[in-house]
Amino acid sequence: RDLEVDLKRAIAQGELSLHYQPLVGLERGEVRCFEALLRWSRDPGGPVSPADFIPVAEASGLIGSIGRWVLHQACREAALWPESIRIAVNISPIQFRNADLVLDVFQALEASGLAPDRLELEITESVFLEMNATTISNFRELRALGVRIALDDFGTGYSSLSYLIRFPVDKIKIDRSFIKDMGTRHECLAIIEAILTLAAKLSITVTAEGVETVEQAIMLRARGCDDIQGFLFSPGRPDHAVKGLVATLPSRF
Numbered sequence: 319r320d321l322e323v324d325l326k327r328a329i330a331q332g333e334l335s336l337h338y339q340p341l342v343g344l345e346r347g348e349v350r351c352f353e354a355l356l357r358w359s360r361d362p363g364g365p366v367s368p369a370d371f372i373p374v375a376e377a378s379g380l381i382g383s384i385g386r387w388v389l390h391q392a393c394r395e396a397a398l399w400p401e402s403i404r405i406a407v408n409i410s411p412i413q414f415r416n417a418d419l420v421l422d423v424f425q426a427l428e429a430s431g432l433a434p435d436r437l438e439l440e441i442t443e444s445v446f447l448e449m450n451a452t453t454i455s456n457f458r459e460l461r462a463l464g465v466r467i468a469l470d471d472f473g474t475g476y477s478s479l480s481y482l483i484r485f486p487v488d489k490i491k492i493d494r495s496f497i498k499d500m501g502t503r504h505e506c507l508a509i510i511e512a513i514l515t516l517a518a519k520l521s522i523t524v525t526a527e528g529v530e531t532v533e534q535a536i537m538l539r540a541r542g543c544d545d546i547q548g549f550l551f552s553p554g555r556p557d558h559a560v561k562g563l564v565a566t567l568p569s570r571f
């Protein structure tokens with residue numbers, strides 16, 4: 319409740335900002351995408367993690383206006399980058415069940431001039447767990463707009479894999495819990511290998527999340543993983559730092 323009151327004020331006073339974390343191609347080492355990560359500098363109180371305030375925003379209905387702000391801000395920023403670099407935006411399952419989403423996405427693209435295929439929406443498997451008619455029409459209409467869909471935190475949800483038949487996605491992001499232990503637990507490596515095989519057969523791109531070591535990157539590259547994201551290359555950084563990084567591309571890494 320406290321957080322909810324503060325969050326309302328935070329939106330009005332511009333305390334929300336976005337950080338951007340790169341997704342890097344394993345073949346050539348180029349930045350292919352940045353994921354927008356929401357940040358809140360609560361004043362007073364200091365930083366609040368999205369893991370703490372997103373659930374509050376979802377329960378209170380504030381997620382609608384926050385999500386809209388994130389989409390507009392992220393697209394506006396990405397429109398300044400080279401055309402080869404995409405922007406990924408996290409979409410909460412609550413947003414995905416709401417009929418406003420398609421219009422929000424359309425307006426963010428229009429206002430920024432960003433090409434639709436440069437926008438990637440990250441959803442989790444839980445979207446498919448509690449589907450309604452709006453979930454289905456949102457999926458279809460977003461595909462028709464030409465935006466890309468990525469499955470975030472893949473492997474940690476409770477839904478069956480059968481949704482991949484009805485809802486074809488462009489990208490799978492392997493949850494960082496599997497990457498963390500891939501060098502020490504054969505089960506983790508087996509799951510990663512199975513995901514890579516499945517994705518290759520379905521022509522789905524794969525990003526490994528939470529890559530922190532060179533060893534992990536080498537193991538993933540040897541198994542045909544497309545991209546990595548994680549502290550090995552960079553944490554999320556504010557937009558001014560990203561502008562600097564983008565300016566030095568593609569010579570980096």
Ligand code: G
Pocket residue numbers: 354355356367368369372388408409410
């Ligand atoms: O960046 P960090 O590790 O603190 O993010 C924690 C969680 O918050 C992650 O699961 C991430 O997907 C989520 N998150 C970050 N930014 C956004 C956002 O803009 N919208 C939504 N819905 N979730 C976000």
Ligand code: G
Pocket residue numbers: 339355408470471494527528529530547548549550553554
């Ligand atoms: O759920 P989602 O994948 O959107 O979460 C993204 C979150 O993961 C961000 O909050 C980011 O801070 C965190 N993250 C990104 N890279 C790494 C990493 O290499 N290690 C760890 N532990 N967390 C990471």
Ligand code: MN
Pocket residue numbers: 353408440470
């Ligand atoms: Mn994500």
Ligand code: NA
Pocket residue numbers: 470471472491493494527
């Ligand atoms: Na994730």
